[in-house]
């Protein structure tokens with residue numbers, strides 16, 4: 001059974017390769033990351049129209065404020081500045097957040 005852990009790591013490595021294949025484009029991974037980490041509170045469409053969003057008075061992200069091209073850093077800073085993001089912040093990297101910001105801009109532009 002000593003071989004089991006290394007097999008597990010190999011499996012994880014293969015899964016990692018599959019996740020990071022070029023086929024899953026930048027924008028796509030942004031939307032997936034957003035859905036997995038932000039949609040529960042901020043809503044799938046960025047309008048925070050969810051039970052949790054309403055209960056916590058979550059602000060919408062699909063607004064002109066986040067539509068501008070150079071707002072990636074501002075969005076990441078606003079995310080980190082907020083203690084309500086403590087749980088989710090441990091699950092996303094700044095690279096993830098940059099991809100998410102691209103998706104948020106798409107949501108903001110859709111309105």
Ligand code: HEC
Nearest residue numbers: 037038040041056057058059075078079082084088092100
């Ligand atoms: C547990 C619910 C929750 C989750 C999950 C969540 N947020 Fe938030 N978010 C909030 C709340 C609540 C606020 C407003 C807090 C306040 O101002 O008091 C907020 C505010 C923000 C703001 C500032 C909005 C503004 O107009 O100032 C940004 C940007 C933001 N969130 C981005 C994100 C991103 C990106 C994710 C996913 C990686 C995310 N949030 C996940 C609850 C959440």
